[in-house]
Amino acid sequence: MTTPTESQRDHLIKEDVDEELAWAPEVNDSQIGVSVLDGVVTLSGEVDTYAERVDAKDAALRVAGVQVVADDLLIRDVVRNEHTDTDIAVSIRNVIGWSADVPQGAVDVEVLDHVVVLTGEVDWDYQRRAAENLVRGLAGVLRVENRIDLSPRVSASNTANLIKSALVRHALLDSHAITVAAVGSEVTLSGVVTTWAEKEQAAHAAWASPHVTAVHNKLAVRQ
Numbered sequence: 712m713t714t715p716t717e718s719q720r721d722h723l724i725k726e727d728v729d730e731e732l733a734w735a736p737e738v739n740d741s742q743i744g745v746s747v748l749d750g751v752v753t754l755s756g757e758v759d760t761y762a763e764r765v766d767a768k769d770a771a772l773r774v775a776g777v778q779v780v781a782d783d784l785l786i787r788d789v790v791r792n793e794h795t796d797t798d799i800a801v802s803i804r805n806v807i808g809w810s811a812d813v814p815q816g817a818v819d820v821e822v823l824d825h826v827v828v829l830t831g832e833v834d835w836d837y838q839r840r841a842a843e844n845l846v847r848g849l850a851g852v853l854r855v856e857n858r859i860d861l862s863p864r865v866s867a868s869n870t871a872n873l874i875k876s877a878l879v880r881h882a883l884l885d886s887h888a889i890t891v892a893a894v895g896s897e898v899t900l901s902g903v904v905t906t907w908a909e910k911e912q913a914a915h916a917a918w919a920s921p922h923v924t925a926v927h928n929k930l931a932v933r934q
Contacts, residue, residue: 717749721748721749724747724750724752724776725745725746725752728745728770728771729745731771731773732745734770737762738766739758739759739763742756742758743755743758750776750777750778751778751781752771752777752779753781754771754780754781754783755783755784757784757787758784758786760786760850761847761853762848762852767784772907772908772911777932794825796823797822799827799849799852800822802850802851803820803845803846806846806849807845810845812837812838812842813838813845818830818859819831820846826852826856827852829846829855832859832862833859834861834862835861835918836919837918837919840857843857861924863896863924864896864924865896865922866893866895866922867922870898870920870922870923871892871893873920877917877920878916881916883912884913884916885905888903888904889904890902896922896923897925897927898923898927899927900914900928901929903933904930904931907932910930910932913928913930914928
């Protein structure tokens with residue numbers, strides 16, 4: 712059987728990314744260009760919102776064989792003209808205030824030129840991600856910088872083993888290909904996975920530990 716060349720693999724990846732973007736209802740793929748070189752996907756063109764920009768990148772990362780996505784997408788200027796920084800700040804205060812996943816008063820918000828900076832401290836990574844997900848869907852937002860910290864944790868001697876057990880429970884992951892190392896409350900994941908989704912799933916499993924304040928995800932994505 713003939714092994715595909717790198718160029719042929721890139722062509723196949725491009726076709727798959729094009730199809731995945733077309734399949735995603737939250738993305739207007741007609742305005743997005745895709746190029747691939749050595750498994751690195753570059754997205755270019757224009758989108759209407761920051762949320763659509765993130766969704767397009769996530770769609771590309773779902774495709775097997777994608778190593779990295781370079782996001783060169785631009786948000787149309789019309790979005791900036793319709794919503795002021797004050798409008799955005801008020802909207803953020805409302806959505807975060809009504810969220811059951813984000814502790815009341817835990818997150819501070821700064822908006823400058825439609826760029827949102829989130830700061831503060833929460834107990835869990837899912838709360839930090841929830842705050843960002845709420846904000847990125849708001850009209851007028853051009854970018855979100857998530858600088859929310861996690862509360863200090865007490866380290867445990869069995870953190871690595873507990874995370875490894877969690878990885879074993881995840882059906883989509885080959886836990887034997889993942890190495891977990893813990894130093895204090897910081898965890899490093901290394902090894903090889905076959906898709907970006909598996910890399911993200913492994914990180915989420917590590918973040919679920921009550922003894923972790925940082926996850927260094929060094930997993931390589933390979934076919």
